[in-house]
Amino acid sequence: xxxxxxxxxxxxxxxxxxxxxxxxxxxxxxxxxxxxxxxxxxxxxxxxxxxxxxxxxxxxxxxxxxxxxxxxxxxxxxxxxxxxxxxxxxxxxxxxxxxxxxxxxxxxxxxxxxxxxxxxxxxxxxxxxxxxxxxxxxxxxxxxxxxxxxxxxxxxxxxxxxxxxxxxxxxxxxxxxxxxxxxxxxxxxxxxxxxxxxxxxxxxxxxxxxxxxxxxxxxxxxxxxxxxxxxxxxxxxxxxxxxxxxxxxxxxxxxxxxxxxxxxxxxxxxxxxxxxxxxxxxxxxxxxxxxxxxxxxxxxxxxxxxxxxxxxxxxxxxxxxxxxxxxxxxxxxxxxxxxxxxxxxxxxxxxxxxxxxxxxxxxxxxxxxxxxxxxxxxxxxxxxxxxxxxxxxxxxxxxxxxxxxxxxxxxxxxxxxxxxxxxxxxxxxxxxxxxxxxxxxxxxxxxxxxxxxxxxxxxxxxxxxxxxxxxxxxxxxxxxxxxxxxxxxxxxxxxxxxxxxxxxxxxxxxxxxxxxxxxxxx
Numbered sequence: 121x122x123x124x125x126x127x128x129x130x131x132x133x134x135x136x137x138x139x140x141x142x143x144x145x146x147x148x149x150x151x152x153x154x155x156x157x158x159x160x161x162x163x164x165x166x167x168x169x170x171x172x173x174x175x176x177x178x179x180x181x182x183x184x185x186x187x188x189x190x191x192x193x194x195x196x197x198x199x200x201x202x203x204x205x206x207x208x209x210x211x212x213x214x215x216x217x218x219x220x221x222x223x224x225x226x227x228x229x230x231x232x233x234x235x236x237x238x239x240x241x242x243x244x245x246x247x248x249x250x251x252x253x254x255x256x257x258x259x260x261x262x263x264x265x266x267x268x269x270x271x272x273x274x275x276x277x278x279x280x281x282x283x284x285x286x287x288x289x290x291x292x293x294x295x296x297x298x299x300x301x302x303x304x305x306x307x308x309x310x311x312x313x314x315x316x317x318x319x320x321x322x323x324x325x326x327x328x329x330x331x332x333x334x335x336x337x338x339x340x341x342x343x344x345x346x347x348x349x350x351x352x353x354x355x356x357x358x359x360x361x362x363x364x365x366x367x368x369x370x371x372x373x374x375x376x377x378x379x380x381x382x383x384x385x386x387x388x389x390x391x392x393x394x395x396x397x398x399x400x401x402x403x404x405x406x407x408x409x410x411x412x413x414x415x416x417x418x419x420x421x422x423x424x425x426x427x428x429x430x431x432x433x434x435x436x437x438x439x440x441x442x443x444x445x446x447x448x449x450x451x452x453x454x455x456x457x458x459x460x461x462x463x464x465x466x467x468x469x470x471x472x473x474x475x476x477x478x479x480x481x482x483x484x485x486x487x488x489x490x491x492x493x494x495x496x497x498x499x500x501x502x503x504x505x506x507x508x509x510x511x512x513x514x515x516x517x518x519x520x521x522x523x524x525x526x527x528x529x530x531x532x533x534x535x536x537x538x539x540x541x542x543x544x545x546x547x548x549x550x551x552x553x554x555x556x557x558x559x560x561x562x563x564x565x566x567x568x569x570x571x572x573x574x575x576x577x578x579x580x581x582x583x584x585x586x587x588x589x590x591x592x593x594x595x596x597x598x599x600x601x602x603x604x605x606x607x608x609x610x611x612x613x614x615x616x617x618x619x620x621x622x623x624x625x626x627x628x629x630x631x632x633x634x635x636x637x638x639x640x641x642x
Contacts, residue, residue, distance in 0.1 A: 138163040144193035151532040153179040166332040171352035173545025174530035186210040216293025217302040231273035308571040337573035376575035392421030395593035402450035413617040426596040426608035434617035443475040474560035484551040492520035492535035527553035
């Protein structure tokens with residue numbers, strides 16, 4: 121079967137496309153999200169959409185799921201032209217979607233979330249209708265086992281971790297008998313182990329006849345799982361490629377529109393005075409279980425100190441304790457030689473701590489503020505943003521426009537764009553831009569490149585190195601071992617709340633770091 125440059129198939133019938141989107145254009149105020157895109161997807165394939173943050177991937181698939189209607193163009197499902205005016209219309213055509221930010225109700229059980237809107241009913245005494253929650257729980261349990269997505273249907277969403285929540289979203293689609301499954305950045309919040317498990321689930325779904333559409337910017341995932349890949353760049357279709365025949369370098373260059381470097385160049389470090397000193401730090405979680413157990417380390421000016429470890433070993437709690445988000449149960453935190461353990465968060469910011477948190481939506485931005493408000497949120501009460509208690513909006517705007525240019529933050533309505541409406545990657549760029557611009561002496565980066573495309577990752581990692589070269593102290597916490605090895609001057613490996621090894625990065629191999637991450641002490 122021939123495939124033309126737009127990815128449209130030239131045959132129909134059994135081997136023809138299950139989805140066709142012809143000349144799709146979608147505009148929002150100030151931006152064309154999709155510009156004359158034509159694409160074709162075959163039944164039973166894993167088809168990937170690759171592109172930078174804000175390239176239009178999610179918008180295009182949101183139209184297939186009925187969340188938006190195209191301004192121009194046509195959509196065909198199983199050879200028939202369709203009007204997808206709502207998500208219910210998409211569900212009726214057996215289309216399901218797992219969104220980047222999950223659509224779950226925290227205080228509802230797993231079963232209640234899955235059946236919401238299509239609750240199975242029974243009648244008591246043949247007269248009085250009620251929701252058959254027990255029957256739904258049994259069906260969900262069976263469904264979860266058959267696809268390797270084991271969950272306890274009775275648990276509330278707020279009681280389970282992110283990877284279980286993602287399983288719930290997949291089960292929502294399967295419960296509704298979806299045949300076309302759309303995954304929007306499904307690995308953005310998962311650990312490497314969870315990512316591998318999810319990819320295996322996708323293979324199993326494909327083997328059972330499902331059509332998988334994967335929206336991502338991660339080249340290695342596409343190479344591992346997808347058959348074909350459409351590359352979007354600034355709302356336009358750049359190419360449709362056979363994944364097996366295309367190199368990651370070729371895909372990266374097409375995605376970004378320029379030559380992309382996969383390696384980082386660093387000058388030898390020039391260390392100065394100690395900026396941060398952590399002594400015997402101990403942190404307990406909300407259940408009073410000790411998750412940080414007597415951790416000690418220091419960071420000098422001009423040094424990137426990276427903490428490497430598998431997710432959930434206490435590294436995030438260390439960062440939160442330094443930034444003031446959690447109160448330590450023991451130990452000392454010194455900034456420039458002064459104990460800051462009792463200082464409030466604002467005071468720590470003023471004394472020179474910048475913080476890029478792991479959970480960008482919970483701690484990094486206020487979603488219902490616009491971009492310019494979020495970019496100035498740590499300085500709004502200071503000149504030039506405020507004068508005698510009066511906010512100067514024009515200075516907010518000028519500052520936000522400057523940061524947007526420097527950090528390539530893309531937003532549909534400029535600096536007044538509601539942050540909630542921005543892509544996850546552009547929200548992350550905004551947080552990084554704000555924190556670096558504070559000119560703090562200590563910068564804490566927790567998963568700084570999570571959810572970013574290859575071009576943005578290159579930019580942020582180069583920014584981290586530039587801050588180090590300017591004499592800043594950098595604490596980097598990352599689950600990406602490659603990122604740790606390429607950026608760090610010093611590495612501390614954490615396991616079960618303890619630093620098992622602290623060494624110069626040059627003295628550790630990736631294999632050694634990996635072993636320590638798994639708890640091997642010798």
